[in-house]
Amino acid sequence: MKRVLEACQLYRFYHAGDEETLALRGVSLYVDVGEIVAVMGPSGSGKSTLLSCLVGLDEPDGGYVQVCGNRLTRRTEEERAVIRGMHIGILLQSRNLFSHLTVADNIRLKLRQLRSKDESKIRSLLSWVHMEERIDAYPSQLSGGEAARAGLALALCADPKLLVADEPTGEVDLDTETSILRLLDERRSSGGATLIATHSDRVAALADRVITIHDGRIANEFDQPEIRSIT
Numbered sequence: 001m002k003r004v005l006e007a008c009q010l011y012r013f014y015h016a017g018d019e020e021t022l023a024l025r026g027v028s029l030y031v032d033v034g035e036i037v038a039v040m041g042p043s044g045s046g047k048s049t050l051l052s053c054l055v056g057l058d059e060p061d062g063g064y065v066q067v068c069g070n071r072l073t074r075r076t077e078e079e080r081a082v083i084r085g086m087h088i089g090i091l092l093q094s095r096n097l098f099s100h101l102t103v104a105d106n107i108r109l110k111l112r113q114l115r116s117k118d119e120s121k122i123r124s125l126l127s128w129v130h131m132e133e134r135i136d137a138y139p140s141q142l143s144g145g146e147a148a149r150a151g152l153a154l155a156l157c158a159d160p161k162l163l164v165a166d167e168p169t170g171e172v173d174l175d176t177e178t179s180i181l182r183l184l185d186e187r188r189s190s191g192g193a194t195l196i197a198t199h200s201d202r203v204a205a206l207a208d209r210v211i212t213i214h215d216g217r218i219a220n221e222f223d224q225p226e227i228r229s230i231t
């Protein structure tokens with residue numbers, strides 16, 4: 001199946017007293033196998049709201065989301081969690097790891113939740129993100145770059161078809177951003193699909209398509225097949 005993620009006409013309203021915020025106003029997008037799609041837009045434009053709806057952590061007020069052919073919207077939280085666990089890896093800007101568990105135990109716990117007993121996965125994932133040496137470290141003992149790479153390993157431990165990342169390079173230095181971008185590029189070469197909300201022009205330069213959101217709507221979208229690169 002070529003289409004990994006499809007969202008059609010997403011609406012999300014927030015109410016606080018008499019005030020209503022229209023966070024999403026009819027957003028439609030897709031991500032195909034082997035694509036990196038960047039979502040950009042000013043602060044408050046709706047990126048995080050969009051990502052929450054796309055991964056089923058939030059339920060849109062209108063529209064639908066489909067992941068790997070499974071409808072994610074208008075389902076119970078439990079059903080959404082099952083679909084999310086099977087198909088989606090989530091990477092946040094920070095705090096991807098439980099602080100009371102080592103890097104290895106964070107991944108071990110996630111694998112257990114997925115009913116996988118493949119212990120070798122822990123080492124192979126950490127080797128992929130160049131973190132084998134930090135396998136027994138606690139999150140508080142990691143540098144920002146190491147924590148970001150460990151978060152990526154954790155997000156990908158179920159081999160999800162789709163990775164959704166919210167500002168994954170927002171709090172890291174340039175070298176770490178470069179190493180994360182290389183890993184995402186490598187993942188793309190093996191068919192992985194990635195959607196990234198970002199403010200970084202370097203992340204956008206790596207993307208196959210860039211979608212810009214303004215005020216809860218898609219302002220423009222452009223393909224950049226020739227220029228994508230890690231600069």
Ligand SMILES: Nc1ncnc2c1ncn2[C@@H]1O[C@H](COP(=O)(O)OP(=O)(O)OP(=O)(O)O)[C@@H](O)[C@H]1O
Binds near residue numbers: 021023043049050
């Ligand atoms: N739980 C909430 N209750 C009320 N309003 C909210 C809530 N979450 C977000 N909003 C509002 O919805 C709009 C979109 O917010 P969102 O966090 O999605 O923007 P963003 O583009 O991710 O911003 P940033 O780049 O700063 O993270 C904003 O006006 C925000 O104030």
